[in-house]
Amino acid sequence: MRDQAGTAPAAAKRRLGVMGGTFDPIHHGHLVAASEVASAFHLDEVVFVPTGQPWQKSDRRVSAAEDRYLMTVIATAENPQFSVSRIDIDREGPTFTVDTLRDLHALHPDAELFFITGADALAQILSWRDPEELFELAHFIGCTRPGHTLSDTGLPVGGASLIEVPALAISSTDCRMRVAKGEPIWYLVPDGVVRYIHKRALYAPAQP
Numbered sequence: 001m002r003d004q005a006g007t008a009p010a011a012a013k014r015r016l017g018v019m020g021g022t023f024d025p026i027h028h029g030h031l032v033a034a035s036e037v038a039s040a041f042h043l044d045e046v047v048f049v050p051t052g053q054p055w056q057k058s059d060r061r062v063s064a065a066e067d068r069y070l071m072t073v074i075a076t077a078e079n080p081q082f083s084v085s086r087i088d089i090d091r092e093g094p095t096f097t098v099d100t101l102r103d104l105h106a107l108h109p110d111a112e113l114f115f116i117t118g119a120d121a122l123a124q125i126l127s128w129r130d131p132e133e134l135f136e137l138a139h140f141i142g143c144t145r146p147g148h149t150l151s152d153t154g155l156p157v158g159g160a161s162l163i164e165v166p167a168l169a170i171s172s173t174d175c176r177m178r179v180a181k182g183e184p185i186w187y188l189v190p191d192g193v194v195r196y197i198h199k200r201a202l203y204a205p206a207q208p
Ligand SMILES: Nc1ncnc2c1ncn2[C@@H]1O[C@H](COP(=O)(O)OP(=O)(O)OP(=O)(O)O)[C@@H](O)[C@H]1O
Pocket: 020, 021, 022, 023, 024, 028, 029, 030, 033, 116, 117, 118, 119, 120, 121, 122, 143, 144, 145, 146, 168, 169, 170, 171, 172, 173, 174
């Protein structure tokens, strides 16, 4: 359709959610946050991006990127709105979100990006690499998380939104500790992820 001047209206940009995380393992807290933000912000798709080398977690052992990627694929496979990207695990060196967002812009030049994080991660964002550029590349959405208060202190006006999601007190740390102690993680993570963790013997206590 053309307006009276005969010019075609600009096509609406695709709205692409980006859920970055270490996902060691991915759990229902991540999935609920992505689903809620997709609905509230009318996103066309949410792409989950497992980190390659999460430099702020260099003080702990992180599972192989391929295992974290496959668990993320298993967890998201049934949702047609969810997809998984290898861009961070295929890039060498520490993972910086500024690189993730630059690469996604190059891959999807027609898309507007919405980066989804938990309240804990959003509170740390000014310590990330190139924080000013981050807010030019994407709109940031911080989700509530039990034990973490939502606050926009210090964030650029208009650069971030805060959203309440149904609170799920699940963390990857707790899931790993439960597996190590032989406790169940059924219903904290998707069933296929439970089976994958057992098949690959992830998070088992180290053998003496
Ligand atoms: N239960 C949850 N509710 C909302 N957001 C969450 C929840 N768990 C994690 N997130 C957010 O998802 C993103 C990726 O999280 P990550 O993979 O580090 O999981 P985690 O549970 O925080 O892991 P860990 O316990 O190992 O630190 C982060 O932005 C984090 O804040």
